[in-house]
Amino acid sequence: MHTGLYVVMGVAGSGKSLIGARLARELHVEFVEGDDLHPPENVRRMAAGIPLTDDDRKGWLTKIGDRLRDAKSAGLGLVVSCSALKRIYRDLLRSVAAADLRFVYLAGSRELLAERLANRRGHFMPPSLLESQLAILEEPSPDERAWVCDISDVPDAIVADLATRVHDSHRGGAGPTP
Numbered sequence: 001m002h003t004g005l006y007v008v009m010g011v012a013g014s015g016k017s018l019i020g021a022r023l024a025r026e027l028h029v030e031f032v033e034g035d036d037l038h039p040p041e042n043v044r045r046m047a048a049g050i051p052l053t054d055d056d057r058k059g060w061l062t063k064i065g066d067r068l069r070d071a072k073s074a075g076l077g078l079v080v081s082c083s084a085l086k087r088i089y090r091d092l093l094r095s096v097a098a099a100d101l102r103f104v105y106l107a108g109s110r111e112l113l114a115e116r117l118a119n120r121r122g123h124f125m126p127p128s129l130l131e132s133q134l135a136i137l138e139e140p141s142p143d144e145r146a147w148v149c150d151i152s153d154v155p156d157a158i159v160a161d162l163a164t165r166v167h168d169s170h171r172g173g174a175g176p177t178p
Contacts, residue, residue: 002027002077004166005068005098009084009140010106011133013116014151015158016081019106022159027166029077037063051132054088061089065096072098085137090144102169104162105140108151 004027008020017033024031038060042052064082071078084090084103094101110130117130140146147165149158 002029002166002170003072003075004029004077004170005072005101006077006079006104006166007064007068007084007090007093007101008079008081008104008106009090009146010108010151011083011085011113011137012130013113014106014108015116015155016083016106018155019104019149019158019162020079020081022155023104023162024079026159026163027077027079029079030071032064032067032078032080034060034064034080034082037067046129049129051129054086057089058092061092062096065093068093068097068101083133085133087138087141087144090140101145103140103144103146105146105148106151106158107139107148110134112152 006020006023008016008023010016017035020033021031038046042056042060045052045056061082061084064080068078068080082093084093090103113130113134140148147162149161151158153161
């Protein structure tokens with residue numbers, strides 16, 4: 001049984017939900033859509049084009065951390081999608097959930113992200129918030145246990161690469177470098 005904890009992170013339009021769900025399926029673990037854990041006020045703010053503050057995100061991040069911690073306590077693996085844009089957000093997730101939490105950072109160009117958002121339908125977050133997310137994004141540092149994936153690759157290739165990294169890390173190998 002796979003018991004790893006993974007947060008698929010990145011700005012809006014990077015593919016967190018798609019990659020997270022597919023990775024969870026590949027690992028035979030539950031997937032949690034982090035957006036579903038936002039309080040209604042956060043959703044209203046974002047839908048109105050108002051960027052969230054650190055204070056707005058704190059309760060949401062704690063709730064995500066709680067889900068990850070509960071999975072670890074139950075001996076289960078879990079994949080969660082969460083923007084986790086700043087180091088302090090990732091530190092909060094690690095402090096609530098587990099120090100060995102693994103991040104999957106979906107990185108892409110501003111142009112590709114904007115194109116994806118312009119074509120996305122049915123999501124509460126408008127494309128206008130991309131710039132605010134990119135402005136606060138702090139890419140993970142080497143000490144943060146993050147694997148970086150280029151979103152210009154097709155989803156199947158990204159998930160296959162991640163599955164290899166997961167399996168290599170559980171066998172004790174270093175796996176491909178991030």
